[in-house]
Amino acid sequence: MIRFITGRLLQGILVLWVLFTLTFFLVKALPYGPFQSEKAMPDHVKAKIIAYYGLDQPVSVQYKRTLKNVLSGDLGLSTRLEGRPVDEVLHQAFPVSLQIGTLAMVLALLIGIPAGVISAARKNSSIDFMLMTGAMIGLCLPSFIIGPVLAETLGRKLLWFPVMGWAAGEYQFLILPVVTLSLGTAAYLARLTRAGMLDTLSQDFVRTARAKGVSGVVILIKHCMRGGLVPAAAFIGPAYAGIISGSVVIETVFQIPGIGRHFIKAIEAADSPMITGIVLLYGSFIVLGNLASDLLNLWLNPRMRNAAS
Amino acid sequence: MTILRCIILTFTTILLVNCQRETQVEKANRDKILLVGNGGEPKALDPHLVTGVIESKIISSLFEGLVGDDAESDSVMRPGAALTWEHNPDFTEWIFHLRPEGKWSDGETVTAHDFVFSYNRMLHPDTAAPYVEMLYFIKNAEEFNRGKVLDFEQVGVKAIDDFTLKFFLKEPVPYLPGVTRHYTWFPVPKHVVLSYGKMTDRFTRWSEPGNMVGNGGFVLSSWRLHDHVKVVKNPFYWDAANVQLNGVTYLPIENFYTETRAYLAGQLHVTYQLPPDLVDKMRAEYPKEIREDPYVGSRFVRCNVTRPGLDQVKVRMALSYAIDRKQLCDTILKGYEAADTYSPDLGDYKPESVLGFDPAKAKQLLAEAGYPDGKGFPRYSLLIGSGGTRATSEALQAMWKDNLNILIDIKALDSGSYITAQQKLDFDLALAGWVGDYLDPTTFLLMWTKGNGNNNTGWSSEAFETMLDEAAHNQDAAQRLRIFEKAEKLLMDEQPIIPFAWQAKTYLLSPSVKGWPPLLLDNHPWTAVRLEK
Numbered sequence: 001m002i003r004f005i006t007g008r009l010l011q012g013i014l015v016l017w018v019l020f021t022l023t024f025f026l027v028k029a030l031p032y033g034p035f036q037s038e039k040a041m042p043d044h045v046k047a048k049i050i051a052y053y054g055l056d057q058p059v060s061v062q063y064k065r066t067l068k069n070v071l072s073g074d075l076g077l078s079t080r081l082e083g084r085p086v087d088e089v090l091h092q093a094f095p096v097s098l099q100i101g102t103l104a105m106v107l108a109l110l111i112g113i114p115a116g117v118i119s120a121a122r123k124n125s126s127i128d129f130m131l132m133t134g135a136m137i138g139l140c141l142p143s144f145i146i147g148p149v150l151a152e153t154l155g156r157k158l159l160w161f162p163v164m165g166w167a168a169g170e171y172q173f174l175i176l177p178v179v180t181l182s183l184g185t186a187a188y189l190a191r192l193t194r195a196g197m198l199d200t201l202s203q204d205f206v207r208t209a210r211a212k213g214v215s216g217v218v219i220l221i222k223h224c225m226r227g228g229l230v231p232a233a234a235f236i237g238p239a240y241a242g243i244i245s246g247s248v249v250i251e252t253v254f255q256i257p258g259i260g261r262h263f264i265k266a267i268e269a270a271d272s273p274m275i276t277g278i279v280l281l282y283g284s285f286i287v288l289g290n291l292a293s294d295l296l297n298l299w300l301n302p303r304m305r306n307a308a309s
Numbered sequence: 310m311t312i313l314r315c316i317i318l319t320f321t322t323i324l325l326v327n328c329q330r331e332t333q334v335e336k337a338n339r340d341k342i343l344l345v346g347n348g349g350e351p352k353a354l355d356p357h358l359v360t361g362v363i364e365s366k367i368i369s370s371l372f373e374g375l376v377g378d379d380a381e382s383d384s385v386m387r388p389g390a391a392l393t394w395e396h397n398p399d400f401t402e403w404i405f406h407l408r409p410e411g412k413w414s415d416g417e418t419v420t421a422h423d424f425v426f427s428y429n430r431m432l433h434p435d436t437a438a439p440y441v442e443m444l445y446f447i448k449n450a451e452e453f454n455r456g457k458v459l460d461f462e463q464v465g466v467k468a469i470d471d472f473t474l475k476f477f478l479k480e481p482v483p484y485l486p487g488v489t490r491h492y493t494w495f496p497v498p499k500h501v502v503l504s505y506g507k508m509t510d511r512f513t514r515w516s517e518p519g520n521m522v523g524n525g526g527f528v529l530s531s532w533r534l535h536d537h538v539k540v541v542k543n544p545f546y547w548d549a550a551n552v553q554l555n556g557v558t559y560l561p562i563e564n565f566y567t568e569t570r571a572y573l574a575g576q577l578h579v580t581y582q583l584p585p586d587l588v589d590k591m592r593a594e595y596p597k598e599i600r601e602d603p604y605v606g607s608r609f610v611r612c613n614v615t616r617p618g619l620d621q622v623k624v625r626m627a628l629s630y631a632i633d634r635k636q637l638c639d640t641i642l643k644g645y646e647a648a649d650t651y652s653p654d655l656g657d658y659k660p661e662s663v664l665g666f667d668p669a670k671a672k673q674l675l676a677e678a679g680y681p682d683g684k685g686f687p688r689y690s691l692l693i694g695s696g697g698t699r700a701t702s703e704a705l706q707a708m709w710k711d712n713l714n715i716l717i718d719i720k721a722l723d724s725g726s727y728i729t730a731q732q733k734l735d736f737d738l739a740l741a742g743w744v745g746d747y748l749d750p751t752t753f754l755l756m757w758t759k760g761n762g763n764n765n766t767g768w769s770s771e772a773f774e775t776m777l778d779e780a781a782h783n784q785d786a787a788q789r790l791r792i793f794e795k796a797e798k799l800l801m802d803e804q805p806i807i808p809f810a811w812q813a814k815t816y817l818l819s820p821s822v823k824g825w826p827p828l829l830l831d832n833h834p835w836t837a838v839r840l841e842k
Binding site (some may be wrong): 030031032033035036037038039040041042043044045046048049052077080082083084089093148152153156157159161163164165166211249251252253254255256257258261262265267268269270 | 358359360423434441442456533534567574575651709
């Protein structure tokens with residue numbers, strides 16, 4: 001098991017290095033550079049600023065320098081936010097994305113898994129039909145529709161919740177963005193869980209258990225849950241990594257100071273240190289999320305456990 | 310069932326708690342805190358490092374220039390950090406007498422030496438201040454900034470004594486007091502800046518909350534990226550007794566629909582901009598809260614005159630006559646005014662109206678240029694950036710198709726590529742605009758000189774530049790404006806840019822905000838704003 005985890009972590013480091021290198025050169029290949037503004041600045045001033053950030057040096061020198069700095073934990077200064085250290089920005093924005101993302105994930109699990117299990121247990125009943133229609137709607141409606149609709153109705157018209165803002169994480173401000181962010185994931189989880197459960201429910205051992213007179217609830221929870229959740233479990237890790245990496249749509253619609261908008265803004269402004277910093281953060285979480293998913297699957301699925309050992 | 314009951318109970322509690330809560334605006338009215346939608350995240354708050362309007366809104370609460378903004382009128386020059394000022398007969402030397410009671414927010418006295426230090430810092434090549442050109446009015450300022458003059462003593466700004474500041478300008482600038490209201494001319498505290506690093510260090514901790522010291526009506530108290538910038542009343546401000554607000558909270562809301570929703574839900578006192586498609590609805594539903602103020606901005610189509618076809622004046626005029634500006638402003642750019650020349654209203658400056666909608670003439674000009682009924686006209690594209698310009702570009706595209714029978718493509722790029730393409734003259738036509746920094750035609754005209762970083766058309770004219778030069782050296786204020794009017798007429802006769810609309814500031818303002826009359830530059834002095842319940 002330890003060998004498995006170590007192997008995966010080493011693989012992860014390699015992935016991150018490739019990711020870093022690709023990102024670095026892709027940003028350099030952008031058709032525009034940093035320090036663009038609607039009002040042009042004199043060329044000699046721009047040259048000075050470029051030199052200040054060391055962007056006048058050959059790309060290979062910049063690459064080596066940046067890699068060295070990143071390895072020593074220094075992500076550099078943002079070029080868009082005039083000299084602000086990237087890690088300071090991430091330090092401010094990441095806890096916000098983490099909080100919203102975690103709450104959304106928990107909510108998605110609380111909605112998605114029971115909905116999937118109930119649907120599978122009552123296959124082809126009206127409740128199954130209702131839940132799966134709901135899940136289909138949740139999957140089809142993008143958050144840039146759900147967000148404004150919720151904000152407009154529950155926020156502006158009924159004044160139940162603030163329509164935007166963060167207010168240092170006060171709960172009223174969290175509800176609408178968290179609900180919006182969770183719905184898509186919940187819908188997907190519900191469908192995955194239903195499929196996984198149905199698959200398990202059709203197995204021979206279930207029929208044997210039924211024949212032996214084991215009650216439906218016991219079969220469902222004790223015998224089928226573990227196997228039925230395998231597809232959902234494989235999805236949870238990457239989904240969680242994605243959800244906490246920030247959602248530009250949610251952050252824009254609800255004015256949340258998370259990571260997502262920094263990412264988009266940094267790309268628009270060719271802010272290389274910021275882009276690299278966020279990609280590495282995203283990357284690390286996806287690597288860790290996948291690892292967590294795999295470990296969860298090992299626990300759920302004995303066949304995989306044997307293969308891993 | 311128990312779970313269901315618990316859920317219902319929790320929700321009901323949340324709803325009851327929320328229903329009883331007063332809105333944020335009601336609470337802010339009690340606390341005298343103004344909640345302002347500010348359009349986006351400021352890049353920095355050090356006045357020497359920024360170029361934008363968003364930053365200027367915040368900086369103007371933290372610092373005060375020699376001349377202050379008047380709450381009622383843009384053309385009134387109210388004493389700011391300076392009490393009085395005078396100039397020599399040809400407007401090339403100006404003396405500002407600072408108010409002796411002027412204090413920094415840490416209680417230190419604001420002196421003329423602080424101003425000299427600020428201009429030294431801004432102009433020093435190592436500071437690399439992006440908006441440094443605003444100081445080029447000062448003698449030898451540009452030379453010092455470009456490293457051609459090494460001794461700052463030779464730059465035309467001197468502290469005669471602690472409270473007397475003298476400027477020697479490179480040419481007559483009768484409108485200098487208005488220029489000093491721009492944040493590039495604001496002082497920064499020498500003692501504070503130097504306590505966090507060298508004068509020319511671009512980024513030190515001096516401009517962070519808790520460290521930043523200014524001479525404006527407010528002090529920076531908190532800044533969270535993409536969340537808020539908060540300023541609180543500065544007790545050391547010379548006019549603190551008359552400042553009614555206890556603070557201002559700036560919210561960097563980029564999505565104007567979110568911002569409008571926040572206003573309507575009682576989370577904001579004033580919005581930055583109303584989305585054009587909501588203007589009609591707000592006019593009908595909130596007639597007392599919608600504001601449509603004239604603004605010193607012009608929107609135009611920038612032509613790359615190095616492209617075949619577009620190098621002909623007749624073609625550019627044809628494109629211009631084919632635009633129905635009134636229809637454009639009535640249907641898409643709601644609140645904007647159809648432009649009949651390039652510069653918007655600037656007081657006494659009245660250039661001749663030359664733009665108009667005349668499809669027949671447009672067709673004829675295009676035929677004369679060698680493209681009868683649009684035949685043989687190159688398939689050019691209209692470059693647009695991100696943001697709400699697509700509808701405008703589609704309307705222009707349709708007008709050119711209908712009236713000239715030419716097909717212009719629309720090329721949408723992200724903002725970085727959009728700007729770069731224009732700077733490299735790698736475009737045919739581009740949708741663009743310009744917002745003035747002060748109320749003088751120079752802020753609109755100087756950019757069309759040869760090699761200016763904001764020209765980006767490939768167009769230049771010796772006659773035009775001679776006129777600008779002549780006006781610059783004219784000491785008669787009225788005559789000077791007449792020469793600029795002629796220069797603008799020349800620009801419009803050649804139309805390297807095809808103006809179509811003058812901007813307006815369309816936004817929502819809470820009835821509880823007082824002291825906010827329409828201002829062309831939209832610089833509402835925060836020290837004069839009041840909140841009434």
